[in-house]
Amino acid sequence: VLERFRDRLSPRVEAVVASADRLAEKRLLRSLGIPTALFDDEVSLDAPCIVKTRRGGYDGRGQIRCTTSAERLAAVAELPDPIVEGLVPFDREVSVIAARSADGDIVAYPLVENVHVDGILRTSVAPVDGPDPTGLVTTFLDRLGYVGVVAIELFDVGGELVANEFAPRVHNSGHWTIEGAVTSQFEQHVRAVCGLPLGDASPIGRSTMTNIIGELPDMRAVLAEPGAHLHLYGKEPRAGRKLGHITHVRRDG
Amino acid sequence: VLERFRDRLSPRVEAVVASADRLAEKRLLRSLGIPTALFDDEVSLDAPCIVKTRRGGYDGRGQIRCTTSAERLAAVAELPDPIVEGLVPFDREVSVIAARSADGDIVAYPLVENVHVDGILRTSVAPVDGPDPTGLVTTFLDRLGYVGVVAIELFDVGGELVANEFAPRVHNSGHWTIEGAVTSQFEQHVRAVCGLPLGDASPIGRSTMTNIIGELPDMRAVLAEPGAHLHLYGKEPRAGRKLGHITHVRRDG
Numbered sequence: 299v300l301e302r303f304r305d306r307l308s309p310r311v312e313a314v315v316a317s318a319d320r321l322a323e324k325r326l327l328r329s330l331g332i333p334t335a336l337f338d339d340e341v342s343l344d345a346p347c348i349v350k351t352r353r354g355g356y357d358g359r360g361q362i363r364c365t366t367s368a369e370r371l372a373a374v375a376e377l378p379d380p381i382v383e384g385l386v387p388f389d390r391e392v393s394v395i396a397a398r399s400a401d402g403d404i405v406a407y408p409l410v411e412n413v414h415v416d417g418i419l420r421t422s423v424a425p426v427d428g429p430d431p432t433g434l435v436t437t438f439l440d441r442l443g444y445v446g447v448v449a450i451e452l453f454d455v456g457g458e459l460v461a462n463e464f465a466p467r468v469h470n471s472g473h474w475t476i477e478g479a480v481t482s483q484f485e486q487h488v489r490a491v492c493g494l495p496l497g498d499a500s501p502i503g504r505s506t507m508t509n510i511i512g513e514l515p516d517m518r519a520v521l522a523e524p525g526a527h528l529h530l531y532g533k534e535p536r537a538g539r540k541l542g543h544i545t546h547v548r549r550d551g
Numbered sequence: 552v553l554e555r556f557r558d559r560l561s562p563r564v565e566a567v568v569a570s571a572d573r574l575a576e577k578r579l580l581r582s583l584g585i586p587t588a589l590f591d592d593e594v595s596l597d598a599p600c601i602v603k604t605r606r607g608g609y610d611g612r613g614q615i616r617c618t619t620s621a622e623r624l625a626a627v628a629e630l631p632d633p634i635v636e637g638l639v640p641f642d643r644e645v646s647v648i649a650a651r652s653a654d655g656d657i658v659a660y661p662l663v664e665n666v667h668v669d670g671i672l673r674t675s676v677a678p679v680d681g682p683d684p685t686g687l688v689t690t691f692l693d694r695l696g697y698v699g700v701v702a703i704e705l706f707d708v709g710g711e712l713v714a715n716e717f718a719p720r721v722h723n724s725g726h727w728t729i730e731g732a733v734t735s736q737f738e739q740h741v742r743a744v745c746g747l748p749l750g751d752a753s754p755i756g757r758s759t760m761t762n763i764i765g766e767l768p769d770m771r772a773v774l775a776e777p778g779a780h781l782h783l784y785g786k787e788p789r790a791g792r793k794l795g796h797i798t799h800v801r802r803d804g
Contacts (some may be wrong), residue, residue, distance in 0.1 A: 480778050495775040502755065502802060522748040525733050549755060
């Protein structure tokens with residue numbers, strides 16, 4: 299269906315559509331010259347890999363790690379619409395949140411380091427030192443004529459950035475910007491899509507964002523920590539569910 | 552009516568009720584040992600004064616400045632439920648925003664300097680050097696057993712603080728705390744009235760809050776200023792109406 303309307307789609311719509319399909323997402327990134335993991339036929343049969351469902355997976359759901367070809371064949375048969383991804387021997391996971399305005403201005407927040415456990419984001423720290431993602435982000439946004447906030451999740455492989463996936467929207471790994479940057483990612487997105495000038499994406503000190511997953515913490519204890527910013531989403535606790543997050547900003551740093 | 556229920560009222564209710572009546576407000580402040588302007592019979596007949604309506608005035612409405620006793624008599628006859636206030640030869644207007652928790656903890660934001668034009672707050676700057684309001688605020692909150700955020704508007708008279716009025720709530724002169732303090736006055740009030748620990752009231756740099764009054768500014772120009780935080784209240788423009796505010800935070804200071 300997408301093919302029939304492609305010439306009428308705005309570039310951002312292309313990114314939105316591609317981000318919902320791991321195969322289209324990787325092809326789009328490759329077409330922009332952005333490195334990704336090997337996928338499908340590129341992954342040799344006996345190499346360890348992750349088989350993922352192309353659509354609808356999130357927070358580690360719809361993914362099976364495989365170490366043998368037998369496991370891989372079983373996973374491909376089990377998951378609907380599967381894609382095989384090669385393992386990336388990364389040193390750490392990082393992300394970059396950036397925005398492009400209707401006028402073509404681009405601002406990028408500083409590099410964020412992310413820790414996932416069981417496929418779910420646990421903590422994000424920003425700013426961190428690391429490879430400069432500016433070129434990659436500028437290519438992505440300019441080539442797509444993108445307007446709004448994007449989050450690109452990356453692997454840092456010995457100083458080279460390899461794209462994992464992107465979200466054509468504000469992102470959990472950018473929640474620290476609410477208190478930790480001059481302009482939050484949420485205000486930035488509104489500025490961009492409303493055709494207004496983008497805001498200052500500079501960090502204010504060093505932020506650590508910790509997700510609240512599955513069960514609520516002792517709120518009195520959290521709020522008693524100096525400089526802790528507690529956000530609750532009003533969701534019922536359930537195992538593996540993101541219920542909120544806490545951001546600490548160290549402003550003397 | 553208030554008198555009949557006084558022994559059953561919580562102390563904060565007493566403050567709320569008193570703040571709605573300029574006479575009760577001044578009597579309450581005096582009873583706490585906090586200096587105020589002279590009022591009613593204390594103001595000699597030939598002294599310049601301001602005649603105000605005791606209830607319902609705000610943003611300079613319901614006030615008449617008088618320089619002669621004839622003007623004063625006319626104003627007292629004109630305004631409903633009038634109070635006569637002596638002029639205070641102040642050097643500047645300041646305010647202090649503070650909170651008291653259910654546990655009796657008190658935190659005060661740093662001193663704010665305010666500029667009013669035609670009785671309407673135009674700008675607030677914080678933090679500013681000046682007399683320490685801690686003692687005055689602690690007396691006010693503790694003696695009333697107050698829980699929540701209070702704003703006390705004060706005159707700085709050669710380094711002595713004289714109370715003008717107080718607001719038993721978050722206040723326009725505390726809007727800078729949204730971006731300019733670790734914890735905003737709004738979160739602080741919620742923490743206090745929910746029985747949670749109070750947050751850090753430290754400033755982040757130096758803030759200047761400017762009210763948007765009567766007509767909306769060029770929003771693109773405002774948003775193009777680095778570090779400008781624009782807040783619009785969604786109100787129809789009308790002369791003298793507060794439509795929003797802009798806060799600039801200078802974080803290197």
